[in-house]
Amino acid sequence: MTRHVRDMVLAFVVAGLVIAVGNWVGYETVPTEALPGLLLVIGISLAGVGVQKVLPGNIPTVLYVAVIAIVLSLPVTPGSTQMIAWADAIDVQAITTPLLAYVAIGVGSSLADFAKLGWKSVIVGSGVFLGTFLGSALIAEVVLRLQGVV
Amino acid sequence: MLSRLPDHLKDWRLHAAILAIVLIAEFIGPLSLSIGPGMLPILPMIYAFLLGIALLFTPVVNERQSKNAQPITNAIILILVAKVSLNIGPALDIIVQVGPAILLQEIGNLGTVLIGLPLALLLGAKREAIGMTFSIAREGSLAIINDKFGFDSPETRGVFSVYLFGSIFGAVIFGMMASVLAAFTPLDPLALAMAGGVGSASMMAASSSSLSALYPEMAGEIQSLASAGMILSIATGFFMAIFIALPMAERMYGLLTRKRSRATAEEEDVRE
The missing domain is CATH 1.20.5 (Single alpha-helices involved in coiled-coils or other helix-helix interfaces)
Known part of the structure; x- marks a missing residue:
């Protein structure tokens, strides 16, 4: 179980590293500036995976991830403006570019x-x-x- | 310690290849093709996809890398959903305002049946056409068709073929469609953003990042509407498919094939 969690976290770390590099080269945000945002979105994703495992029903993980992100971004949530500002340091294209690279190789x-x-x-x-x-x-x-x- | 890591984390060749692709794609940056009256942006994600496909034909990647790409792909999809959904909170006013449009555009999914089914029949598909065209063929659709018609049915073969097509080309096509429709039609970027939500998370991300690149000042709204559209599609799409789209596809299939068989029968009458 713990090994499973560790491997899951590491998969997100690999993904995060690739995103950080793309964000640096393509969108001129140095990785240190992107780090809080990356940790935030990775944290939300992991929380979504965890909730999906714990809660009954076969609801897709993306739905849980989206709901957690929405709740965190609501104006009533303390610190929401700060979290949104962190996430804004990552360009959405810095995520879609490696995604499509992995998708292409995964086609195999x-x-x-x-x-x-x-x-x-x-x-x-x-x-x-x-x-x-x-x-x-x-x-x-x-x-x-x-x-x-x- | 390291030896106990699963293969997808140790596959340095895969991650080096991806890093090289990302570097090349981002280094080139977006290009604009001017076609007629509009500018069509070609984004780094499009070259990243093409470079990745090209690598499949080289000895650099093989089966092992393809298999190992899956878990990281899933991680990136979740990161994307988290990233775009963080735009929803501040945009809540707009989402409530456009709520009726988001709800009603789900009906637009039926455009799939109206355009796709006649096309499939024209190309000679039989009952496969029902599976191919009742929905945009994501995981939920596989389950519905498999449950209703069984694994070894033409309908299931149909839905699998479009599913496979979508898994390979879905995100790229959504990204391109968003760019092309934004550049060459009067459709509003907000309407296109919502439409991007009809498919999978990666399709939504590809279309909303194409639109964000074209309208950077509207990026937050675009991503929040795309994400809201996707969430709604996940929540309602399943029921929509079972109760409306699938019965509609079956009825339309019946109607079109009956008309066609009557037409051929009449032709035979004339010949006699």
């Missing part, structure tokens, strides 16, 4: 499986994604305009 053998599915799946898959995205965006746009928000 499924690339062969995917090749077997053929071009039809690529076209239908693209249609599905475009349909969902565009459908949602259009409805959101119409409602926002009706409300006079945009």
